[in-house]
Amino acid sequence: AQTVTQSQPEMSVQEAETVTLSCTYDTSENNYYLFWYKQPPSRQMILVIRQEAYKQQNATENRFSVNFQKAAKSFSLKISDSQLGDTAMYFCAFMKPRGAGNMLTFGGGTRLMVKP
C-alpha cells in the first residue's frame, strides 16, 4: 500500500513571494502519477499539476512547478509570485495506473495562506 505524507499542516507566505510545499510518499511501484490538488473554500478539487514518474523532467504550469525526486520519493510544489487567490488547502496525491486496491492515495493536506 502507498502512503503520502505532507509534513506542513499550515503555511503562510506574503503576496508575490515564493513558497514550497513538501510531499513525500512511499511505494514499491515503479510506474505511477503524482498530483497536487488545490481546494479553495468552494471545496472543489482543482488540479494544479501532474507528474508522471517515468518522466525525469519536472512538471511546470505557469507559476507552479514541482521538484520530483524519484529516488528520494519526494514531490514538492513551488508556487512563485504567490497571489491571494492561491489561498487554499493543497493536497498531494499518488496514483498507480492499474492493479487491485486503492489506486489513489492522498496526503493530509497543507493549508496555505497568502497574506497581502
Place this chain on the structure above:
Amino acid sequence: EAQVTQNPRYLITVTGKKLTVTCSQNMNHEYMSWYRQDPGLGLRQIYYSMNVEVTDKGDVPEGYKVSRKEKRNFPLILESPSPNQTSLYFCASIPWGGTGELFFGEGSRLTVL
C-alpha cells in the same frame, strides 16, 4: 462534457435515518471510488469499485455500503448514519491504465445530528 456528478451537495440529517449519496460519471470509466475528507486527515478511501459488480473496502468502510450495478453509477449508502459520519464526501472516477487522469465530483457536505 466529461463529468462526475454527486447528489446531494449538502445534506443535514439525523442519526439513524438512511441516506444515499449518488455518484454518476459519463466517461465509461471502470474505476470509481468514494473518499471522505476530515480536517488533518486528508481524503481517506471508503470503498472502491474496479468494475460493474466488483467492489471492495477502502481504509474506512465501517458504516457505509456501496453498489455498482451499472458502470456509470456508484452510490454511497449510509444505512444508519451517526454523527461521526459528518464529513465532506468526494466521488472519484479514474480510467483504467496509464492515462493519469482523475475526475472528481464536486463534493457532498453531510451533517448528521
